[in-house]
Amino acid sequence: MLKDKKAVIFDLDGTLVDSMWIWKEIDERFLGHFGLQVPEGLNDLLEGYSFNETAEYFKNHFPLPLTVQEIKDTWNRMAYEMYTNEIPLKEGVIEFLDVLKDKKLPIGIATSNSRELTKACLNAHGIGQYFQYICTSNEVPKGKPAPDVYLKTAQELSVEPEHILVFEDIPYGIMAGNSANMTTCAVRDAYSQAVADKKRELADYYIDTYFDIINGTYQSV
Structure with missing residues (x-):
C-alpha cells in the first residue's frame, strides 16, 4: 500500500x-437547550460539511439567538472535554x-x-x-x-x-x-x-x- x-x-x-458518535449527542444537547429537536437525517445531510459550514447551516435553519461564531464557540466548549478525555x-x-x-x-x-x-x-x-x-x-x-x-x-x-x-x-x-x-x-x-x-x-x-x-x-x- x-x-x-x-x-x-x-x-x-x-x-x-x-469520535463520530459524539456529534449526534452534542447536537441533541445543544438544540435541546433552546427547546429544539434534532431533525431526522440531519447528520446525513451535513456529512462532509466543514465546522464553519455546519454552524452556518444551524444559524440559517434553526431559531437560535447566537451568531455563527458563538455557535462554534459553544460546540468547541461542549466537545473539548470529550475529545481530550473520552475519545479513543x-x-x-x-x-x-x-x-x-x-x-x-x-x-x-x-x-x-x-x-x-x-x-x-x-x-x-x-x-x-x-x-x-x-x-x-x-x-x-x-x-x-x-x-x-x-x-x-x-x-x-x-x-x-x-x-x-x-x-x-x-x-x-x-x-x-x-x-x-x-x-x-x-x-x-x-x-x-x-x-x-x-x-x-x-x-x-x-x-x-x-x-x-x-x-x-x-x-x-
Missing part, C-alpha cells in the same frame, strides 16, 4: 479517532504512525473539524508531533467532497497528489481524496458501517484496523 508513496494524509474523526484512538494508530515515521514519510491531517479540537485531541493522545501539517475545511473554499482540503495539505507537504495515500472513514471524504487524484484507503468505523460497501466501492483499499497494513491483511478493492 505504501509503495511509491511520498506522503500520507489522514482525516481525523472516524479515521484516526473513534483507532486500533493500531500509534504503531502505524511509527512505521510512517521510520520511513520518513511526511504526514498531514485534512479534517472537517475545527483546528482547536483537532490539536486538543492529538495532544491529549500524545501524537501531535507525528504531523507536519494540519488543514481544516474552514481554511479552504469548499469542504468535502470537494478536494480542496486535500490539495491544500499536499501543497503544504510539498508532495504531488498522485504520490499521496489518504485515509478516510466516510464516502464524502473518500470522494474528496479521489477527486484530488490521491490513493484512498477506507477505514472501518461503526458510525458508517451501513455504507461499508459504498466505501469499498469508492476506495482503493479497505482496512478494519491499522494493524491490517502492518500485517499485510488489508483489502485491495
Whole structure:
C-alpha cells in the first residue's frame, strides 16, 4: 500500500479517532437547550460539511439567538472535554504512525473539524508531533467532497497528489481524496458501517484496523 508513496494524509474523526458518535449527542444537547429537536437525517445531510459550514447551516435553519461564531464557540466548549478525555484512538494508530515515521514519510491531517479540537485531541493522545501539517475545511473554499482540503495539505507537504495515500472513514471524504487524484484507503468505523460497501466501492483499499497494513491483511478493492 505504501509503495511509491511520498506522503500520507489522514482525516481525523472516524479515521484516526473513534469520535463520530459524539456529534449526534452534542447536537441533541445543544438544540435541546433552546427547546429544539434534532431533525431526522440531519447528520446525513451535513456529512462532509466543514465546522464553519455546519454552524452556518444551524444559524440559517434553526431559531437560535447566537451568531455563527458563538455557535462554534459553544460546540468547541461542549466537545473539548470529550475529545481530550473520552475519545479513543483507532486500533493500531500509534504503531502505524511509527512505521510512517521510520520511513520518513511526511504526514498531514485534512479534517472537517475545527483546528482547536483537532490539536486538543492529538495532544491529549500524545501524537501531535507525528504531523507536519494540519488543514481544516474552514481554511479552504469548499469542504468535502470537494478536494480542496486535500490539495491544500499536499501543497503544504510539498508532495504531488498522485504520490499521496489518504485515509478516510466516510464516502464524502473518500470522494474528496479521489477527486484530488490521491490513493484512498477506507477505514472501518461503526458510525458508517451501513455504507461499508459504498466505501469499498469508492476506495482503493479497505482496512478494519491499522494493524491490517502492518500485517499485510488489508483489502485491495
